[in-house]
Every structure is written in C-alpha cells, then in structure tokens.
Amino acid sequence: MSSSKPYQARKMSRRQLITDASRGICGVGLLATGLAGYAKQSQSLAAQCLRPPGALIEEDFLAACVRCGLCVEACPYDTLKLGKLFEPVTTGTPYFDANIIPCEMCEDIPCQEACPTGAISPELESINDAQMGLAVLLDQETCLNTQGLRCDICHRVCPLIDEAITLEVQRNTRTGHHAMFIPTVHSDKCTGCGKCEHACPLPEAAIKVLPREIAKGELGKHYRWGWIEKDKAGGSLIDEVLDLPDRVPEGG
Amino acid sequence: MKHPIGHEAIETKGWFATHKYLLLRRFCQLGILALFVIGPLLDIWIIKGNLSSSLLLDTVPMTDPFVALQAFAAGHLLESSAIIGAMLITGFYFLLGGRVFCSWVCPVNMISDAAQWLRRKLKIRTSTKLSRKTRFWVLAMTLVLPIYLGTMAWELINPVSMFHRGVIFGMGAGWVILVGIFLFDLLLVEQGWCGHICPQGAFYNLVGRFSPIKVTADKREQCDKCMDCFAVCPEPQVLKMPLFGENKGFGPLITSADCTNCARCIDICSKDVFKITTILPEKAEV
Numbered sequence: 167m168s169s170s171k172p173y174q175a176r177k178m179s180r181r182q183l184i185t186d187a188s189r190g191i192c193g194v195g196l197l198a199t200g201l202a203g204y205a206k207q208s209q210s211l212a213a214q215c216l217r218p219p220g221a222l223i224e225e226d227f228l229a230a231c232v233r234c235g236l237c238v239e240a241c242p243y244d245t246l247k248l249g250k251l252f253e254p255v256t257t258g259t260p261y262f263d264a265n266i267i268p269c270e271m272c273e274d275i276p277c278q279e280a281c282p283t284g285a286i287s288p289e290l291e292s293i294n295d296a297q298m299g300l301a302v303l304l305d306q307e308t309c310l311n312t313q314g315l316r317c318d319i320c321h322r323v324c325p326l327i328d329e330a331i332t333l334e335v336q337r338n339t340r341t342g343h344h345a346m347f348i349p350t351v352h353s354d355k356c357t358g359c360g361k362c363e364h365a366c367p368l369p370e371a372a373i374k375v376l377p378r379e380i381a382k383g384e385l386g387k388h389y390r391w392g393w394i395e396k397d398k399a400g401g402s403l404i405d406e407v408l409d410l411p412d413r414v415p416e417g418g
Numbered sequence: 419m420k421h422p423i424g425h426e427a428i429e430t431k432g433w434f435a436t437h438k439y440l441l442l443r444r445f446c447q448l449g450i451l452a453l454f455v456i457g458p459l460l461d462i463w464i465i466k467g468n469l470s471s472s473l474l475l476d477t478v479p480m481t482d483p484f485v486a487l488q489a490f491a492a493g494h495l496l497e498s499s500a501i502i503g504a505m506l507i508t509g510f511y512f513l514l515g516g517r518v519f520c521s522w523v524c525p526v527n528m529i530s531d532a533a534q535w536l537r538r539k540l541k542i543r544t545s546t547k548l549s550r551k552t553r554f555w556v557l558a559m560t561l562v563l564p565i566y567l568g569t570m571a572w573e574l575i576n577p578v579s580m581f582h583r584g585v586i587f588g589m590g591a592g593w594v595i596l597v598g599i600f601l602f603d604l605l606l607v608e609q610g611w612c613g614h615i616c617p618q619g620a621f622y623n624l625v626g627r628f629s630p631i632k633v634t635a636d637k638r639e640q641c642d643k644c645m646d647c648f649a650v651c652p653e654p655q656v657l658k659m660p661l662f663g664e665n666k667g668f669g670p671l672i673t674s675a676d677c678t679n680c681a682r683c684i685d686i687c688s689k690d691v692f693k694i695t696t697i698l699p700e701k702a703e704v
C-alpha cells in the first residue's frame with residue numbers, strides 16, 4: 167500500500183530535485199576520477215615492500231586481497247604488516263620489509279593457510295618455491311667480500327645455502343695473489359625471504375631483496391641462446407665453419 | 419520554551435530507559451571491536467582478521483559481501499572460504515535488516531553519531547543540500563571502477579574498513595580520513611557521511627530490503643508531535659509517513675530500507691509510540 171500511494175507530503179520542486187541529484191552525481195564523478203588516479207598510482211609495488219610467499223603477481227594480488235590481515239595474524243614472526251594510508255604500499259595490503267623482519271620460511275606456510283581469498287595462492291606447495299622477491303648484490307663497492315674479506319654472512323644465513331646464494335671465486339686484482347668470494351644469487355632458487363639483507367652487517371645492506379618485477383631483466387621474446395639451441399638440436403644450426411676473408415693490417 | 423531533546427522521555431521513563439538501545443548499540447560496537455583487538459593485544463583469539471574478512475573461533479569464516487563484490491568486479495574469483503563467509507554475512511543482514519550493520523557494528527557510526535550530537539549541542543543548523551540517493555551512485559562507482567582498473571579502488575580509502583583495520587593493525591595516517599568525516603558531518607552536511615555518501619551503507623541497505631525485522635510506529639495515535647525522534651534519527655525521512663501518513667493510507671511500519679534499526683526513536687519517545695516488530699513488510703520503499 168505504501169508504494170502505490172503518491173508521495174505528496176514533501177513539497178520539493180522538480181528543479182530542486184534535479185539540482186540536488188546532479189550535485190550528487192558530479193561529486194561522485196569527481197571522486198571517481200581522483201580515486202582512479204590514486205588507484206593507478208598505487209598499483210606498482212615499492213622497492214622495499216615484499217609480498218607474502220605465494221602471493222599472486224601484484225596486479226592480480228590487488229584484485230584479490232581483501233585486506234583482512236588474517237595472514238598478518240597467522241605469521242608467527244610478526245614479519246607481515248598491513249600497509250597504512252600514504253605508505254608506499256597499497257592501503258591495507260600485507261607486506262614485509264626484509265630489512266626489518268625477514269620471512270622465516272615456515273614449512274607449513276601459515277600465512278598462506280590463513281588467506282581466505284586466494285590472494286596468497288594455495289598453489290604454492292613448498293615454501294622453497296616461493297618467489298617473494300629476488301636478492302640482488304646491489305652494491306659491489308661496499309660488500310665486504312668484494313673487497314677480498316671473508317664476511318660470507320649472507321651466504322651462511324641463506325635457508326637455501328649453496329643453491330640460492332653461492333660464493334663465486336674471482337681473482338683479487340688488488341693484491342694480485344688472493345681470491346675473492348663473490349656472493350652470487352641465483353634467481354631460479356632465491357625465494358626472496360630477505361634473510362641475507364637482514365643479516366648483512368653493513369649499516370646499509372649491500373645485498374637487498376627487491377620485488378621480482380624490479381629485480382629481473384627480461385629477454386626479448388625472439389632471443390635465442392646459440393649454445394642452448396645447439397644442444398637442443400644436437401648440433402650447430404648453421405654450417406660449421408663460415409669462411410670469412412682474413413684481414414691483415416696494412417703493411418703488416 | 420522548547421525543552422532539549424529527550425527531556426520529556428527522561429522525565430517520564432528515566433535516563434536509563436531513554437538511552438537503553440543507545441547503550442546497547444555502543445556495547446555491541448565496542449564489544450565487537452574489543453573481540454578483534456584482544457587477539458593481537460592479549461593473545462586471546464576469539465576472532466581473527468577484521469570486518470573485511472575474519473575467522474570466528476578458528477572455524478566460521480565471515481567475509482564482508484561488499485568487499486567480496488569489489489574483488490569480483492576487479493576480476494578475482496575468491497576461494498571458497500571467503501565465498502562461504504560472504505554468504506553467511508549476507509544471510510545474517512538479510513534477516514536482521516541490512517543497515518543493522520551501520521548502527522550496531524560499523525565503527526564509523528560512532529563518529530557520525532558524535533558529529534550529530536555536537537551539531538545539536540552547538541546548534542549548527544547549516545547543511546548543504548545533497549541527495550540521499552548520492553550513496554547509490556557512489557556504490558555504483560565503487561563496483562564499476564574495479565572493472566576498469568582491476569584493483570579495489572574504494573578499499574584504498576574506505577573509511578569503514580580503514581577505521582576497523584586501523585584499530586587492530588595500526589592506524590597510521592588513516593585518522594586523517596576519519597577526522598575528515600567528522601568535520602564533514604559537523605560543518606557541511608548533516609548526517610553527511612552515513613546518510614548520503616557511504617556506499618557500504620547503501621550496499622547493506624539493498625541487502626536488507628526484505629528483512630522481516632522492522633521498527634513500527636505502533637501507537638502513533640499517542641504521538642504529541644514533539645519531533646524528538648526526527649531530531650535523533652539518522653534517516654529522519656523514513657519516519658514521516660509511518661508517523662503522520664495515516665490519512666494518506668500509510669501503515670505504521672517503517673518500511674524504508676534506509677532505517678538502520680538503531681531503535682533510537684524507541685528510546686527517545688516519551689509516549690512509547692515505537693517498537694520493534696517482526697512482521698514481513700509488503701514492500702520496502704527506496
């Protein structure tokens with residue numbers, strides 16, 4: 167009965183109604199524009215912010231994570247934090263700063279277990295396959311090992327020692343007769359847990375874990391490595407010896 | 419001389435009865451907040467997470483259907499636990515009345531109630547006219563933007579989730595937005611945020627459309643037109659027809675889904691006009 171009755175009691179001119187409504191709609195349009203701009207801006211991850219293990223790639227993560235903090239509360243090491251307004255990570259989403267508390271790589275992955283939305287993908291089966299980020303020996307001028315010392319700390323704390331980080335022997339050209347043991351990260355194994363960055367004894371770590379989007383280069387799609395193609399084909403793909411004309415310097 | 423609002427009710431019923439539902443609501447709002455906070459604070463885990471998604475007693479998942487819908491619009495299909503959680507919450511508010519969320523759960527309600535209270539105390543009357551339908555446009559925006567952006571844009575600034583999350587996980591600069599809402603409600607638009615803009619309220623308004631639990635102006639013939647209920651109601655437009663529309667054929671039931679079931683009108687009325695009832699409404703008006 168209520169809805170069939172004409173609504174007369176409220177005297178409001180059509181003009182007033184239209185003005186009010188259009189004010190509302192314009193306001194919403196303005197809000198939408200601003201919000202879209204802010205959203206676009208915060209769609210990429212800052213260099214010091216890493217996602218929990220198994221997190222979808224950033225774009226999908228932002229569509230999936232409802233910012234509930236269940237992963238944060240599940241983490242036994244207080245590694246994860248929720249981003250706050252104006253922090254360099256999308257408001258309310260979970261992240262960690264390896265320099266403050268790294269991920270301890272729990273075998274049962276409680277953060278993944280807790281996530282109700284799939285923003286932390288249930289597909290990650292072993293924590294050793296996590297790709298939270300990638301460690302990079304960013305500063306080869308201050309790393310103690312690159313000066314010929316045997317700090318080795320990042321190597322030793324790495325949960326995947328000798329897989330994710332190896333020490334590669336190089337000649338120490340400064341002394342001429344010593345070796346240098348250069349910490350070298352392998353991207354197929356590094357989980358990005360951040361223990362190396364956290365443990366580096368320098369006041370500002372020489373090795374840092376970056377989101378993989380930032381750390382990794384990308385080969386052109388058409389690039390092929392000749393030596394790999396050769397192995398695959400079981401022999402060279404081009405005629406063995408190209409006979410190029412010898413060039414001898416004039417008057418040589 | 420006009421008495422201050424609630425004066426008559428306090429005279430006849432006493433202070434306590436005049437604030438009964440208000441106190442219950444505050445208890446409920448703060449209680450829910452407390453249950454979430456004692457987890458990280460005291461290591462007592464009754465409920466984990468926050469209003470966006472939570473886990474009760476390590477078994478019952480609960481997910482805010484509004485945020486679930488935003489995720490869906492952004493192109494992500496949630497895992498089953500979040501979907502079950504969203505269905506549970508939808509069912510809950512479908513039965514109890516959608517905007518029960520606004521008046522009994524949402525922490526921002528305390529801000530907007532405070533602003534409305536201060537407005538009355540300071541006798542601020544100015545209020546910019548804004549359609550109460552604006553919130554439905556905002557709601558549409560919050561669900562359309564993710565389709566284009568692939569990210570839950572509204573959750574970047576949603577004061578409701580920000581407030582609740584902030585209390586549990588740290589507020590950071592989030593209080594800026596909360597102060598903004600308070601000042602907006604106080605100085606610019608009366609009941610500006612909850613009554614005009616908040617898309618979450620608009621969403622729950624839609625969810626609770628057909629809820630069987632309503633307030634009714636049962637004994638409207640006793641009404642002496644003191645208008646106290648209009649002064650305290652966060653959505654006073656819903657009171658008009660049920661109270662005064664009898665000769666136009668309107669029943670006493672507050673059918674509008676705008677009503678938040680806060681029951682403040684029941685508290686403030688010295689003539690006991692209102693009560694909560696559970697008959698099924700014929701149809702909710704917008």
Ligand code: SF4
Pocket residue numbers: 218219240241242243245246268269270271272275276277278293
């Ligand atoms: S794997 Fe363990 S330490 Fe790492 S983020 Fe998850 S819960 Fe925290």
Ligand code: SF4
Pocket residue numbers: 230231232233234235236237238259260280281282283284285286471
């Ligand atoms: S548990 Fe999942 S949805 Fe919740 S904050 Fe963590 S990643 Fe986001």
Ligand code: SF4
Pocket residue numbers: 303308309310311312317318319320321349362365366367368371372373
């Ligand atoms: S811990 Fe730091 S200083 Fe030591 S070897 Fe590793 S990167 Fe170099």
Ligand code: SF4
Pocket residue numbers: 633650651652653654656657672676677678679680681682683684
């Ligand atoms: S009509 Fe009564 S219950 Fe409904 S919002 Fe207004 S004061 Fe609250």
